[in-house]
Amino acid sequence: MARGTKDRPTEERGAQLGRLEGLPWRKIILTVLAVFLVSILTIGAFKTLTLPADQRYSAAAWRDFIILGVAQGSIYALIALGYTLVYGILRMINFAHGEVFMFGAFAAFFFADAYAASGFLDSNPVASMAILLVVAMVTSIGVALLLERIAYRPLRNAPRLVPLITAIGASLFLQNTARGFFGAQLRGFPVPSALEGTWTIFGLELERVQVIVVVTVVVAVAGLSLFLARTRTGKSMRAVAADSEIASLMGIKVDRAIVTTFAIGGLLAGVAAVLYAITFQSVNFSMGFRPGIAAFTAAVLGGIGSISGAALGGVTLGLLQSLGPALILTGYEIPSPFQLKDAFTFLVLVMVLIFRPGGLLGSGEAEKV
Amino acid sequence: MGELASRGVLRAGLAGGVVAIYVALVGLYTRFADLELVGEQITLGRVMLLAPALAAGSVVTRPRTVGGERRPVASGPGLTIGILTGLVSGATFALAVAFADWFGVDRIREVFVQISEALIDFLTFGLGVPSGLLALIAVSVAGGAIGGFARTAPADLRKPAAVGILAVLLLGLLQRIVPIIFVELGFEADWLYSPVTGGLTWLGALLIFAASAAGSFLLTRDGGRASERMRAKVQKAPAAKVGLLVAILAAASILPLLLGTVISEVLGQVMIYVLLGLGLNIVVGYAGLLDLGYVAFFAFGAYTTGLLTGAFLNTTTGAAQPALSADINFYFAVCIVALLAAGVGVLIGAPVLRLRGDYLAIVTLGLGEIVSIITASKWAQPLIGGPQGMRGVTKAEIFGLNFQDNPQHFYYLALVFVLLALFVSRRLSASRVGRAWNAMREDEQVAEAMGVSTIKFKLLAFAMGGAIGSLGGALFAVSIGSLTPASFEILVSITALAVVILGGLGSLPGVVVGALVLIGLPGLLREFEEYRALIYGGALVAIMILRPQGLVPNIRRSRELEADEASQDAWAKAATGEAEAVAAVVPGGALGGEPEDLG
Numbered sequence: 005m006a007r008g009t010k011d012r013p014t015e016e017r018g019a020q021l022g023r024l025e026g027l028p029w030r031k032i033i034l035t036v037l038a039v040f041l042v043s044i045l046t047i048g049a050f051k052t053l054t055l056p057a058d059q060r061y062s063a064a065a066w067r068d069f070i071i072l073g074v075a076q077g078s079i080y081a082l083i084a085l086g087y088t089l090v091y092g093i094l095r096m097i098n099f100a101h102g103e104v105f106m107f108g109a110f111a112a113f114f115f116a117d118a119y120a121a122s123g124f125l126d127s128n129p130v131a132s133m134a135i136l137l138v139v140a141m142v143t144s145i146g147v148a149l150l151l152e153r154i155a156y157r158p159l160r161n162a163p164r165l166v167p168l169i170t171a172i173g174a175s176l177f178l179q180n181t182a183r184g185f186f187g188a189q190l191r192g193f194p195v196p197s198a199l200e201g202t203w204t205i206f207g208l209e210l211e212r213v214q215v216i217v218v219v220t221v222v223v224a225v226a227g228l229s230l231f232l233a234r235t236r237t238g239k240s241m242r243a244v245a246a247d248s249e250i251a252s253l254m255g256i257k258v259d260r261a262i263v264t265t266f267a268i269g270g271l272l273a274g275v276a277a278v279l280y281a282i283t284f285q286s287v288n289f290s291m292g293f294r295p296g297i298a299a300f301t302a303a304v305l306g307g308i309g310s311i312s313g314a315a316l317g318g319v320t321l322g323l324l325q326s327l328g329p330a331l332i333l334t335g336y337e338i339p340s341p342f343q344l345k346d347a348f349t350f351l352v353l354v355m356v357l358i359f360r361p362g363g364l365l366g367s368g369e370a371e372k373v
Numbered sequence: 374m375g376e377l378a379s380r381g382v383l384r385a386g387l388a389g390g391v392v393a394i395y396v397a398l399v400g401l402y403t404r405f406a407d408l409e410l411v412g413e414q415i416t417l418g419r420v421m422l423l424a425p426a427l428a429a430g431s432v433v434t435r436p437r438t439v440g441g442e443r444r445p446v447a448s449g450p451g452l453t454i455g456i457l458t459g460l461v462s463g464a465t466f467a468l469a470v471a472f473a474d475w476f477g478v479d480r481i482r483e484v485f486v487q488i489s490e491a492l493i494d495f496l497t498f499g500l501g502v503p504s505g506l507l508a509l510i511a512v513s514v515a516g517g518a519i520g521g522f523a524r525t526a527p528a529d530l531r532k533p534a535a536v537g538i539l540a541v542l543l544l545g546l547l548q549r550i551v552p553i554i555f556v557e558l559g560f561e562a563d564w565l566y567s568p569v570t571g572g573l574t575w576l577g578a579l580l581i582f583a584a585s586a587a588g589s590f591l592l593t594r595d596g597g598r599a600s601e602r603m604r605a606k607v608q609k610a611p612a613a614k615v616g617l618l619v620a621i622l623a624a625a626s627i628l629p630l631l632l633g634t635v636i637s638e639v640l641g642q643v644m645i646y647v648l649l650g651l652g653l654n655i656v657v658g659y660a661g662l663l664d665l666g667y668v669a670f671f672a673f674g675a676y677t678t679g680l681l682t683g684a685f686l687n688t689t690t691g692a693a694q695p696a697l698s699a700d701i702n703f704y705f706a707v708c709i710v711a712l713l714a715a716g717v718g719v720l721i722g723a724p725v726l727r728l729r730g731d732y733l734a735i736v737t738l739g740l741g742e743i744v745s746i747i748t749a750s751k752w753a754q755p756l757i758g759g760p761q762g763m764r765g766v767t768k769a770e771i772f773g774l775n776f777q778d779n780p781q782h783f784y785y786l787a788l789v790f791v792l793l794a795l796f797v798s799r800r801l802s803a804s805r806v807g808r809a810w811n812a813m814r815e816d817e818q819v820a821e822a823m824g825v826s827t828i829k830f831k832l833l834a835f836a837m838g839g840a841i842g843s844l845g846g847a848l849f850a851v852s853i854g855s856l857t858p859a860s861f862e863i864l865v866s867i868t869a870l871a872v873v874i875l876g877g878l879g880s881l882p883g884v885v886v887g888a889l890v891l892i893g894l895p896g897l898l899r900e901f902e903e904y905r906a907l908i909y910g911g912a913l914v915a916i917m918i919l920r921p922q923g924l925v926p927n928i929r930r931s932r933e934l935e936a937d938e939a940s941q942d943a944w945a946k947a948a949t950g951e952a953e954a955v956a957a958v959v960p961g962g963a964l965g966g967e968p969e970d971l972g
Contacts, residue, residue, distance in 0.1 A: 033723045033724055034724060037724055114483075114484050154914075155914050155918070158918050159917065159918065164730050164731060165730060165734070166921060167917075168663070168731045169663070169870070169913060170914050170917040170918070172665070172867060173867075173871075173909070173910045173911070173914040173917065174913075174914050176906055176907075176909055176910030176913070177907060177911050177913075177914060178910070179906070179910070180904070180906045181395075181399055181907065183907075184398070184401075184487065184904070184907065185398050185484075185486070185487070186484065186485070186486060297738075297739075300735070304735075339751040340750070343749075343751060344746060346742070347742075347743050347746040347747060350739035350740070350742045350746070351743060354736050354739045357725075357732055357736045358728070358736065361728070361732060
């Protein structure tokens with residue numbers, strides 16, 4: 005859904021800066037930075053892989069990292085779609101999207117908790133999971149729509165930083181609203197016993213939860229693509245994303261397209277919330293922040309505004325998060341490398357924005373203004 | 374009234390009721406139920422009970438623009454509309470309370486943890502559900518009536534009354550400061566503040582109301598010309614300006630002596646955030662670069678100060694020497710810290726030079742989070758203590774003053790730093806550099822074409838902002854003595870941003886006001902503590918929608934806004950619902966917004 009950006013070739017810009025400052029400083033700095041990073045990563049990976057056999061990760065461990073990364077990354081992809089859809093249509097970073105996700109998880113939690121107490125969760129896993137999904141989706145859609153109506157719509161035509169600051173404020177507000185409503189403690193999320201244990205698929209022993217996560221995400225992304233490509237509403241959304249003024253001249257109701265976009269983002273966040281909750285088995289008022297940023301990173305990584313980019317970026321980021329600390333940091337003998345998992349997310353975010361702001365699928369040279 | 378008005382009443386009333394339900398669910402009523410402001414009856418909780426209906430009544434009776442013509446509502450219908458709005462609002466809320474009571478408080482508490490018998494008791498004024506609900510509705514109706522009347526009454530009546538009520542509320546809220554000042558000055562305070570409840574006495578409240586209302590009446594008597602004249606006089610006469618400045622300075626320097634240690638500690642925290650706000654103001658307000666990772670500089674300043682002045686690492690077994698450390702004088706160390714932080718600012722700024730707007734914001738957010746995560750990781754243990762942190766930061770003793778254990782002394786240290794930062798900011802903004810930043814903020818391409826080296830000035834902004842932010846960190850380290858990663862989370866960045874934005878981007882007095890409101894008020898009322906983040910978040914949203922220029926707008930910025938009225942008002946008006954659907958956006962908004970898709 006990317007709108008064509010009027011790029012200015014880097015060469016021209018570099019030359020212009022060069023005239024001003026004598027040397028193309030930006031290029032030099034970036035090159036040094038890139039060389040430095042690449043060498044750190046390569047040396048780290050090399051050191052890890054050449055560790056003595058007793059300290060090395062086994063092949064099974066690497067396989068588990070990859071599976072974990074894909075499962076985790078699929079959840080990011082779902083949340084990332086919410087960022088990408090909204091960015092595509094409004095050109096704004098909906099910073100509070102992580103909180104939309106969090107509210108969905110809380111709603112599902114209260115139902116799951118009640119079902120676990122009554123035994124319904126274990127006796128009817130399919131029906132109860134379906135209800136949890138619906139509850140989470142409805143809640144997340146509600147929060148997303150409220151957010152759009154109260155915080156964003158009045159600022160539709162404001163300078164671009166204004167909605168961003170508003171979104172940050174809204175994120176903090178929603179997070180602490182949940183803290184006030186539901187309390188600050190971490191709550192254990194009950195999982196139906198049918199989802200515990202493993203399934204063997206193609207000779208691979210896979211955690212049931214992870215299989216369900218990946219399958220659900222694939223279905224959701226496919227459904228969304230079909231919706232955008234085939235339905236009238238989907239087409240009108242794409243039209244507004246391409247050019248809202250022209251779209252409105254063509255008789256498309258821009259407001260409605262925007263509201264639909266937020267609703268779909270909320271729906272996907274609700275699905276992601278249930279998947280995240282059954283994967284990590286806990287909910288908390290601040291649970292939306294880090295996954296939210298990770299998902300945003302995924303969206304940027306894949307090229308913000310693009311659906312397939314968000315999916316690709318999500319899985320890539322999941323893999324980077326699960327493989328990165330093990331592969332690179334272990335070699336440097338850094339204690340508890342997985343503490344730095346989120347630092348990896350942010351590093352990826354920063355690097356993508358610096359070196360390739362258009363994302364993996366984007367043009368690469370896009371100057372984001 | 375017509376159909377339009379009745380729909381408005383219904384909508385505003387429902388919104389008021391929903392807000393009241395929200396406030397109850399989030400726990401604000403329970404928290405403030407016992408904070409007496411005036412006498413025993415008027416508690417902050419009860420004022421908050423009145424507030425949603427009052428706001429609804431006030432919003433629904435606002436003047437409307439119909440076909441470019443402003444149509445105020447007359448005060449008679451205004452009162453009626455307000456009462457009806459209050460009725461709808463109160464009925465909505467009362468229904469919710471009745472439902473909660475019928476459904477069972479304990480069952481609701483399994484989801485919403487703040488709902489309790491005590492809350493129902495408070496909301497029904499201790500009368501129980503059927504009869505107490507009538508009282509609740511009556512309060513709402515009163516709120517709506519006040520709101521409607523306040524919006525539509527003649528200005529001569531409205532303004533003094535509003536000022537009087539606000540003064541009473543403010544002095545009621547400041548119940549922990551003002552009595553202390555009285556005692557320190559040798560006055561009796563018991564007639565004003567009741568020693569039993571802590572709040573104002575009825576007599577005191579009445580006197581404050583009368584005095585402030587009368588003052589407001591005199592100033593606004595001839596359509597506000599009296600205050601205009603006074604302001605003009607002050608602005609014209611340099612002597613008056615200097616006098617005002619000296620008076621403020623004098624007040625600032627005797628405050629801690631008057632207020633005692635507890636409040637001085639709060640003031641010290643305010644000062645730290647003034648410093649952070651001033652630094653961030655250079656980056657965001659002057660240069661227009663939204664930095665969401667400002668906590669990085671704060672952490673850098675704090676930890677480097679600790680390392681340079683011989684602090685220890687906390688370990689599970691006791692204390693250990695950091696891998697890299699020195700033991701030098703604080704005043705020498707702080708200069709090194711500021712210089713290093715300026716260097717870090719350039720290092721961070723250099724790779725992100727090309728990014729603008731929201732992308733820059735996100736990159737800096739990422740960098741700030743990386744710093745927070747690394748600070749808290751075990752990897753950083755040998756260097757800066759990791760999760761356990763450091764302790765034994767210098768007390769910066771000089772002339773026998775102890776800045777760590779004596780908050781009054783610390784306040785003066787902080788004041789010196791703040792004055793320095795204020796001076797630097799002021800001179801910078803008035804200099805060639807400041808003008809270059811202005812130009813860059815308004816339009817980067819044009820600035821570059823005019824010969825402004827945007828690279829140089831962007832890096833300079835990052836360096837200056839970083840240096841001042843690190844001073845905030847250094848002060849924080851001295852004041853608290855021990856450092857843990859919990860003090861360096863993203864909330865610091867957002868709080869600093871809220872301080873700058875509440876005051877008004879680019880406005881130096883604004884930063885001070887912003888810090889006083891956002892750090893000082895919650896600090897004085899311990900009850901606010903757990904709602905701090907909620908308030909900051911809400912404040913950011915509310916300011917952006919209702920008053921994007923901030924409380925104390927920058928004069929030059931205001932002029933720019935006036936000159937650019939078409940673009941600014943377009944969304945300011947759309948926000949208040951006075952004019953929907955104004956599409957034009959012209960570059961040069963409050964945040965130096967760039968037009969979309971500028972190549």
